[in-house]
Amino acid sequence: MIETHSEAAETTVTEIDAVVIGAGFGGIYAVHRLANEMNMSVIGIEKAGGPGGTWYWNRYPGALSDTESFVYRFSFDKDLLQEDTWDESYLTQPEILEYLNRVVDRYDLRRHFTFGVEATSAVFDENTSRWTVTTDSGAVYRAKYIVNAVGLLSKINTPDIPGVDDFDGELLHTGAWPEGIDLSQKRVGVIGSGSTGTQVVTALGKVASHLTHFIRTPQYSVPVGKRPVSDAEIAETKRNFDAIWDQVYSSNVAFGFEESTTPASSVSEEEQRRVFQSAWERGNGFHFMFGTFSDLAVDEESNEAAAAFIRSKIAETVTDPETARKLTPQGLYARRPLCDDGFYQTFNQDNVDVVALRETPISKITADGIVTDDGTLHELDVIVFATGFDAVDGNYRKMEIRGRGGKHINDRWDGHPDSFLGIASAEFPNWFMVLGPNGPFTNLVPSIQTQVEWITDLIGYAEEHGISSIEPKEEAVEEWTDTCTTIANATVFAKVDSWIFGANIPGKKPSVLFYLGGLGNYRAKLDEVAKSGYSDFAIKYEPVSQSA
Secondary structure: OEEEEEOOOOEEEEEEEEEEEOOOHHHHHHHHHHHHHOOOOEEEEEOOOOOOOHHHHOOOOOOEEEEEHHHOOOOOOHHHHHHOOOOEOEEEHHHHHHHHHHHHHHOOOHHHEEEOOOEEEEEEEOOOOEEEEEEOOOOEEEEEEEEEOOOOOOOEOOOOOOOHHHOOOEEEEHHHOOOOOOOOOOEEEEEOOOHHHHHHHHHHOOOOOEEEEEEOOOOOEEEOOOOEOOHHHHHHHHHOHHHHHHHHHHOOOOOOOOOOOOOHHHOOHHHHHHHHHHHHHHOOHHHHHHOOOOOOOOOHHHHHHHHHHHHHHHHHHOOOHHHHHHHOOOOOOOOOOEEEOOHHHHOOOOOEEEEEOOOOOEEEEOOOEEEEOOOOEEEOOEEEEOOOEOOOOHHHHOOEEEOHHHOEHHHHOOOOOOOEOOOEOOOOOOEEEOOOOOEEOOOHHHHHHHHHHHHHHHHHHHHHOOEEEEEEOHHHHHHHHHHHHHHHHOOHHHHOOOHHHOOOOOOOOOOOOEEOOOHHHHHHHHHHHHHOOOOOEEEEEOOOOOOO
């Protein structure tokens, strides 16, 4: 690590090999690979006060991973896997944050990170093949490589509602939850019905004096199946970790279960109901969609069979028919598969009710609460926005990122964000993304680990072969975009508006943001590209020095 000083600008520039932006799963692992395993000089930049990424910010009551505990962790260190333990089948936010801090300390990574600082710009110099990264603290770094681990779901989305600044109570967003806040005996309104909304409503319904859930689009949710895990189960899991991770990395959604190969269309309605009931009792949203039958994501008739089953469960669970009606989704079961820990049961409590926003939209927010179009004032002490994120590309677009020729990332992504493999973009050499546009739609940790390993292997290849800059060719980006679009259009997911396609952000052009072909196929494609000598990349070599 070298520091240079520019007297004209009175700026100290730190010269390093790589900058990693973000300290979630991706940033932590990238710093470990580059610094500890490849002996490179690395700075990690993180705007939060510590590591954790999504799990640092999402401290809201009820925050829970929807991936089972035994596969919501890194797999690269077998000793760590054997040492770890967990109490229940799903990890809560505090448990995940504690785990990530423990990983950071295990590998002595804290010394590489600068916390409480945000990267504001990254500009590429074609003459030197170096990036200049500037932070809001005024620190400047010049690096050959940038690894962006800025988070798939991290740029919060807050709706623009008239009068929001007039509210006399507390305004909270689940994606930026303050520590130590107590909402017991408060009148709480929750806006948003995705995974976060279902979790926070379930938790706050137990403590609020009254809770009103404002729902625009009811969603299909199944039980999470959270339960205590015995020591014997954990021991058995540890004995089988090699086989477990082999299965995870060769599967589609990487959730640690065998995906079904039986189409729902091939069995009787009675058999469909039996399988759905078994999955309902087992729990997990991704298991319900992908572990029951193989065609729920591609065949509308089979999809409707699953949707009808969930609707019947809502009707059985929610005792008031009018409340059940407001909570019941219609149409395709085609958003991110949700699961919950008692969401529908919460609405049987006297202190919880629901407002259907498509019938009575929010008109404005006043000092006293939320007013709907029918003139009703819902008096509130707290308004919670569980309104999600500007997913995938949101955090990139807010930065000043300029590649070759001064091209801004927003100009590159004007129509829709693109990439090669969800990892790299044409016109942005030596600039890599973890979970970038058109990366795999899976349990994120195995995908993150897959991408970080591939990116750092590519950096190692570049260093070994005297490469000064490397970026994907335009035709490779176009081909990958076409592949992702073709696969997405073959699924039911493309037939509904959701954050998976960016449709939750007003004014944002909906576009394909994920590769839906499965992690196993994705890893095979990565292997193919690497074994070709990265032939899909445009490579510029370091000049050969001339001896005297």
